[in-house]
Amino acid sequence: MNFRISLIIAFVIACLGSVSAQERFDGSFTNTPLAEVFSEIERQTDLQFFYLESWVDTLTVKGDFDNVGIEEILDKILDDTRLNFYRLGNKFILSNNSPISGDLPANFLQLEQTESEHENIGYVFSREYQSPSQNSEKSVIEIGRKEKMQLGRSSTVAGVLTDKATDNPITGALVFIEDPPTAATTDASGFYSLNIPNGKHELRVQFVGMENIIQDIVVFSDGTLDLRMSEAVVSLEEIVVVSDRDENVNQVEMGLNRIDLKTVQSAPKILGETDIVRVATTLPGVQTVGEGSSGIYVRGGGVDQNLILLDGAPIYNSSHFLGFFSAFNSDGLESSNLYKSSLPAKYGGRLSSILEINTKDGNEEEFNATGGIGPVTTRLSLSTPIWKERSSLLISGRSTYSKWILKKVPDEDIKNSDANFQDVIAKVNFRATSKDNISVTGYYSRDEFRLTNDSLFSYQNRNLSLNWIHDFNASFSSTFTLYRSEYLYKINFDGVPENRFDFGYDIKESGGKLLFGLFLGEKHDLEFGIEGKQFQINPGSISPTGNESNVTPESIELEKGLESAAFISDNWDLGPKISISAGLRYSMFNALGPGKIFGYLSGLPKSKSTIIDTVNYTGTGSIKTYHGPEARISTRFSLNSTSSLKAGYGNTRQYIHLLSNTNAVSPTDTWKLSDTYIQPQTAHQFSIGYYRNFPGYGLETSVETYFKSFSNILDYKIGAELLLNEALEADVLSGKGHSYGIELFIKKRTGKLNGWLSYTFSRSFLKLNSPFQTERVNDGKYFPTNFDKPHNVNLIANYKLTRRYSFSTNFSYSKGRPITFPVGQYDLRQVNVIQYSERNKFRIPDYLRLDLAINIEGNHKIRKLAHSYWTFSLYNVFGRDNIYSIYFISEAQRLQGYRLTVFGRIIPSITYNFRF
Amino acid sequence: MKGKVLILFLLILGCAEPFEPNSSTFIQAIVIDGLITDEFKEHEIILRKSSPIDTNQFIPLENADVKIVENGVANFVLTESSPGRYRTFPFQGSINATYQLQIITEEGLEISSEVVTLKPSPSIDELRAVFNILEPGGIRGIQILIDTRDQTNTNSFYRWEYTETYQIVAPYPKRFEWLGGTELESFDPGEFRFCWKTTGSSNVLIGSSLRFGNEISSFPIRFLEEGSPELAERYSIEAKQYSLTEDSFEFWKSIRDIGERQGSIYDKQPGLVIGNVTAANGDALVLGYFDASQVRTERIFVSPVQFYSEGLKIDRQFLDNCTGNLDTIPFTDLQSYLELFQDQRVIAGVLTFSGSGYLMAPLECTDCRFQGGDLVKPDFWP
Numbered sequence A: 001m002n003f004r005i006s007l008i009i010a011f012v013i014a015c016l017g018s019v020s021a022q023e024r025f026d027g028s029f030t031n032t033p034l035a036e037v038f039s040e041i042e043r044q045t046d047l048q049f050f051y052l053e054s055w056v057d058t059l060t061v062k063g064d065f066d067n068v069g070i071e072e073i074l075d076k077i078l079d080d081t082r083l084n085f086y087r088l089g090n091k092f093i094l095s096n097n098s099p100i101s102g103d104l105p106a107n108f109l110q111l112e113q114t115e116s117e118h119e120n121i122g123y124v125f126s127r128e129y130q131s132p133s134q135n136s137e138k139s140v141i142e143i144g145r146k147e148k149m150q151l152g153r154s155s156t157v158a159g160v161l162t163d164k165a166t167d168n169p170i171t172g173a174l175v176f177i178e179d180p181p182t183a184a185t186t187d188a189s190g191f192y193s194l195n196i197p198n199g200k201h202e203l204r205v206q207f208v209g210m211e212n213i214i215q216d217i218v219v220f221s222d223g224t225l226d227l228r229m230s231e232a233v234v235s236l237e238e239i240v241v242v243s244d245r246d247e248n249v250n251q252v253e254m255g256l257n258r259i260d261l262k263t264v265q266s267a268p269k270i271l272g273e274t275d276i277v278r279v280a281t282t283l284p285g286v287q288t289v290g291e292g293s294s295g296i297y298v299r300g301g302g303v304d305q306n307l308i309l310l311d312g313a314p315i316y317n318s319s320h321f322l323g324f325f326s327a328f329n330s331d332g333l334e335s336s337n338l339y340k341s342s343l344p345a346k347y348g349g350r351l352s353s354i355l356e357i358n359t360k361d362g363n364e365e366e367f368n369a370t371g372g373i374g375p376v377t378t379r380l381s382l383s384t385p386i387w388k389e390r391s392s393l394l395i396s397g398r399s400t401y402s403k404w405i406l407k408k409v410p411d412e413d414i415k416n417s418d419a420n421f422q423d424v425i426a427k428v429n430f431r432a433t434s435k436d437n438i439s440v441t442g443y444y445s446r447d448e449f450r451l452t453n454d455s456l457f458s459y460q461n462r463n464l465s466l467n468w469i470h471d472f473n474a475s476f477s478s479t480f481t482l483y484r485s486e487y488l489y490k491i492n493f494d495g496v497p498e499n500r501f502d503f504g505y506d507i508k509e510s511g512g513k514l515l516f517g518l519f520l521g522e523k524h525d526l527e528f529g530i531e532g533k534q535f536q537i538n539p540g541s542i543s544p545t546g547n548e549s550n551v552t553p554e555s556i557e558l559e560k561g562l563e564s565a566a567f568i569s570d571n572w573d574l575g576p577k578i579s580i581s582a583g584l585r586y587s588m589f590n591a592l593g594p595g596k597i598f599g600y601l602s603g604l605p606k607s608k609s610t611i612i613d614t615v616n617y618t619g620t621g622s623i624k625t626y627h628g629p630e631a632r633i634s635t636r637f638s639l640n641s642t643s644s645l646k647a648g649y650g651n652t653r654q655y656i657h658l659l660s661n662t663n664a665v666s667p668t669d670t671w672k673l674s675d676t677y678i679q680p681q682t683a684h685q686f687s688i689g690y691y692r693n694f695p696g697y698g699l700e701t702s703v704e705t706y707f708k709s710f711s712n713i714l715d716y717k718i719g720a721e722l723l724l725n726e727a728l729e730a731d732v733l734s735g736k737g738h739s740y741g742i743e744l745f746i747k748k749r750t751g752k753l754n755g756w757l758s759y760t761f762s763r764s765f766l767k768l769n770s771p772f773q774t775e776r777v778n779d780g781k782y783f784p785t786n787f788d789k790p791h792n793v794n795l796i797a798n799y800k801l802t803r804r805y806s807f808s809t810n811f812s813y814s815k816g817r818p819i820t821f822p823v824g825q826y827d828l829r830q831v832n833v834i835q836y837s838e839r840n841k842f843r844i845p846d847y848l849r850l851d852l853a854i855n856i857e858g859n860h861k862i863r864k865l866a867h868s869y870w871t872f873s874l875y876n877v878f879g880r881d882n883i884y885s886i887y888f889i890s891e892a893q894r895l896q897g898y899r900l901t902v903f904g905r906i907i908p909s910i911t912y913n914f915r916f
Numbered sequence B: 001m002k003g004k005v006l007i008l009f010l011l012i013l014g015c016a017e018p019f020e021p022n023s024s025t026f027i028q029a030i031v032i033d034g035l036i037t038d039e040f041k042e043h044e045i046i047l048r049k050s051s052p053i054d055t056n057q058f059i060p061l062e063n064a065d066v067k068i069v070e071n072g073v074a075n076f077v078l079t080e081s082s083p084g085r086y087r088t089f090p091f092q093g094s095i096n097a098t099y100q101l102q103i104i105t106e107e108g109l110e111i112s113s114e115v116v117t118l119k120p121s122p123s124i125d126e127l128r129a130v131f132n133i134l135e136p137g138g139i140r141g142i143q144i145l146i147d148t149r150d151q152t153n154t155n156s157f158y159r160w161e162y163t164e165t166y167q168i169v170a171p172y173p174k175r176f177e178w179l180g181g182t183e184l185e186s187f188d189p190g191e192f193r194f195c196w197k198t199t200g201s202s203n204v205l206i207g208s209s210l211r212f213g214n215e216i217s218s219f220p221i222r223f224l225e226e227g228s229p230e231l232a233e234r235y236s237i238e239a240k241q242y243s244l245t246e247d248s249f250e251f252w253k254s255i256r257d258i259g260e261r262q263g264s265i266y267d268k269q270p271g272l273v274i275g276n277v278t279a280a281n282g283d284a285l286v287l288g289y290f291d292a293s294q295v296r297t298e299r300i301f302v303s304p305v306q307f308y309s310e311g312l313k314i315d316r317q318f319l320d321n322c323t324g325n326l327d328t329i330p331f332t333d334l335q336s337y338l339e340l341f342q343d344q345r346v347i348a349g350v351l352t353f354s355g356s357g358y359l360m361a362p363l364e365c366t367d368c369r370f371q372g373g374d375l376v377k378p379d380f381w382p
Helices: A002-014 A032-043 A070-077 A108-113 A115-121 A261-266 A276-280 A404-408 B002-013 B248-257 B304-310 B315-326 B331-341
Strands: A025-032 A048-050 A060-069 A084-086 A091-096 A142-145 A154-165 A175-178 A182-185 A191-197 A201-206 A213-219 A227-229 A257-258 A306-312 A335-337 A353-359 A368-375 A377-387 A390-401 A419-435 A436-452 A455-473 A476-493 A503-521 A524-544 A559-571 A578-592 A595-600 A613-618 A622-640 A644-656 A656-659 A668-675 A681-694 A699-716 A732-748 A752-769 A782-784 A789-798 A805-814 A821-828 A829-838 A847-859 A867-875 A883-891 A894-904 A905-913 B014-020 B030-037 B044-049 B066-068 B074-077 B078-084 B085-087 B098-104 B109-115 B124-134 B137-148 B157-171 B176-180 B184-186 B193-201 B206-207 B216-225 B237-246 B277-279 B285-291 B297-301 B328-329 B344-349 B357-362
Touching: A025 A032, A025 A070, A032 A048, A032 A060, A032 A070, A060 A070, A070 A084, A154 A213, A175 A191, A182 A191, A182 A201, A191 A668, A213 A227, A257 A261, A261 A276, A261 A335, A261 A789, A276 A335, A276 A353, A353 A436, A377 A419, A404 A752, A503 A668, A524 A668, A559 A668, A656 A699, A821 A894, A821 B030, A821 B044, B014 B331, B030 B098, B030 B109, B044 B066, B098 B285, B124 B237, B124 B297, B124 B304, B137 B157, B137 B237, B137 B297, B157 B216, B157 B248, B176 B331, B176 B344, B206 B248, B216 B237, B237 B248, B237 B285, B248 B285, B248 B304, B277 B285, B315 B357, B328 B331, B331 B357
Parallel strands: A048 A091, A142 A213, A154 A227, A306 A353, B030 B285
Antiparallel strands: A025 A060, A084 A091, A154 A191, A175 A182, A175 A201, A201 A213, A257 A335, A335 A353, A368 A377, A368 A905, A377 A390, A390 A419, A419 A436, A436 A455, A455 A476, A476 A503, A503 A524, A524 A559, A559 A578, A578 A622, A595 A613, A622 A644, A644 A681, A656 A668, A681 A699, A699 A732, A732 A752, A752 A782, A752 A789, A789 A805, A805 A847, A821 A829, A847 A867, A867 A905, A883 A894, A894 B014, B030 B044, B044 B085, B066 B074, B066 B098, B078 B085, B098 B109, B109 B277, B124 B137, B137 B216, B157 B193, B157 B206, B157 B237, B176 B184, B237 B297, B328 B357, B344 B357
């Protein structure tokens, strides 16, 4: 078809004839509209101009012309415009960016025979790229100056993607062309940049909840293209996950999963709460130790090896209700990314994963509200413009509102207990200029419970972060982040008056990061910057309460530390087949004074009784310094447009440790900095993956394998006391670990049925060896970690039945986690003592669970006061008694075993949601 | 405390059911149990092997050579008085002297303990009983508390043991035993009326005064629930107080923690608790503890009557049961009655008023030994 059109045009041009004699014209113009100038020329001469009004309505002419040739005038006044002219007799035909040639191409005859040859003539005709059915004027957008076009070269197309309704930038949308496969994701200011071959392309833009954009473009040279998306009205009815189609095949990164909030919201809920962390645990390579446990274990890494960032600020406790619910109200969230390997060089400080959670921007156009009521909490989000089209405010809060769950329990003690939690996200967004986007996010969460009459327990997260994105130009941008993160907990014991006390722990982290992004031509995409974090930990303080209390006030000395890093990474396109992403991060940690360091008798295990001296550092300088490089490399080799192979290596360093000698994370676990005795944790990871998409079925598949090794992993002596322990190093063991696995992942993004299925085989081991028996576990041999669950199957599926009804399901199977089991018993001073096996020698039974949910929408009028929908969830449909834990208690001189199940029956729940 | 709070939470939505562990994976260890005190007595070291998880039995380690080295020089050789139990000649441990246990088993395994110092212990300030309502649950009863203060500020870690004795009274003591035909053997009314039952503590009772100004106040060592047999008549408790080093305190705390696991995933990691005894050769697993301490004792008597005014209620159920099950039978029906009840009934008396006959009562109401008591009155009982 191109061939035919070009032939016709060539024929028309061939018939146009030769150029007429020059005409002369006098005139003087001061900002006169171009159309008027043409009229004046037409009045003075018998020349005629042919053009479209819309081409010239913004153009004006300034200057004095005295008997000047018409063509000279036109050359002059059209010089700075996109217009060209062609003279045909006494008719001037204007063209918009398409110089018309009256000469036949030198190889005109050849052109007739080979359709592709037209690209060699030096001119391109936009119409030739138009399909006959799309003949509206705007269906092809031209980018750059046609004259500057160099065939066979590539150009950079950049621009900003905004929401048509709110003018807010859209972050994380995929902008791509299919041939050759080239894609970019919009950044936080909606900016994207693509390097694509000159010529005709079909540019596509996809983002969840928005209408896809399919735009024909012709690229002549570097240029800008701003795009606007409209909200998809049908997004209510269909859960379409299309934002990053083909990304898994094309991106260089491995082990990256995006978690879409729509999927989170439609997944079956437990007690009505949407939970982003719970959905993350259905991804391959992510484990938990059991029901009601918030901690995640990524590829054999411990729970403290995950960095959870909310708009750039780390969150230290990501759960409510002791782990039953995640600490984030999903109404305030926009998107989430989980990096399991190929951690970007800009992130550091944790070994195993980065869970990046981004909050929503408020609506800059109009006020709106969303909310919901579930069995446990009620939620409300308000969004309002502060400065129309420039700035907005979002506040999203959640609170428990009843104690009915507690009241349902037949036990009197629990009935009289009390537990409540709240969280709120507030965000101000301000687009100061078209190049500056500033946002400030505040986050606060609070839990409080009194389950026994004598102690009140509470914990809080407090976070504040500032993000300022500045685009210097289309290829150079910066992001500046400042944050403060605090986590604290308190125990208030008000039992026996003599023993009443308050106990408190807190950690405060302040940090800043300056990140630059630089596109260097079509081959390189650089990121570099610096980062600094300052920590201050109060490891524990106890003080008496009330006059009768004889508790001695005591506090462990504050811990202070400084972590700093510089990083650089490059996404390097070595050609259409190979891309490399290479990064280097150099991090340093200083444990800062003042501080007290115990000296221990050498040749003996460290214990309270082998302390021989104490060194007091009074200054605020560095007591101990650790530093080292961290390399992050991954490569992609495209096999064809739908499949690729990737390989990666990364090493990571971590200077902060979660002290926990329980099986799962508990809110009373404390974070500790590296010090003289406690060295940084380090890890190395190698991974290889194969990625294949089946576009016809909307399927993405991948197989990834990895091997990871760890050093300086902390563990604890049996019965170690971690609170108010000045000589913690005497209770701590340090060991090596390794893990490996293979992860299979199938994801269906589009269609009535969508979701994912994953299978993971993985193992993880730890070795705690020492010359001293008391510091050895399992005789210094490798043993499985608490979260070593070799087989894992997870399915998340949504099925859209009609516009109003959709179903979702979640299936989960895993091998039981390892436990330490009693193998004998004996009496010691009349006390019956359990003799335990080697660590983690046995396993609890396998875990199996199926959940179902149905979402029912209200009616589908677009304009109505409030949209609402209901969600009915059934958790654990089989009512299976999944064993949570097995434990033993010595009762009356004999050993009694117990099996504990949690949610060992169907848990139904109803949630009502609205927005207006 | 933490574990308790968290388990309550789990119980809201979960449930724990008992099951019988199987013993197929039994691993036998050698267990050493020894304590030297400043009491003048034959000190006993117990050598045993651990038993499978389904049965708790005493498996002695016999024919070992056992000795205790005092201050690195004097050797006390122990003799096996009964299987697995090895005794010294009577001696009194000296305060601040050091002791080490050295064992060579029949198989040639050499086991030795760390060198321990016999720590002094401050005397018990007060052992007292108070009426208390335990929260949560509102369980009423008598709480036995211990107070200790170390004036020298040298000791912060304590372990306690107790021995408790309570009196058992048979409300309708046996007066006659039928020997067949018309022959009856008669007994003194007091002969089977009073018994005493003595038991010892079987849980780990340890305390630290480290953060409490070297003062232990109101440490609860025993709770007697309202209506328990201990509170039916008179009760006495003797507490023994030992001093611990910080290391031995941590050992006992580990023993306590693994025994009190609550089953939540927030429990401390359980594991094998290694003591201060090790084998120099071979790869046998050796567990247990050897230590030395001064002993302080204190005894109190508790009469439930003294707490009636504070609200303690006496449990009359046993007495009412006995009274309600009394039978009165004519003298002539004795034989057929006793044949019918087959040794379940005993002649508790002879009735001579309002028509004469025998007063028959259930066995447990007529002889205090049926409630686990011993007829011998302890020396300390007033």
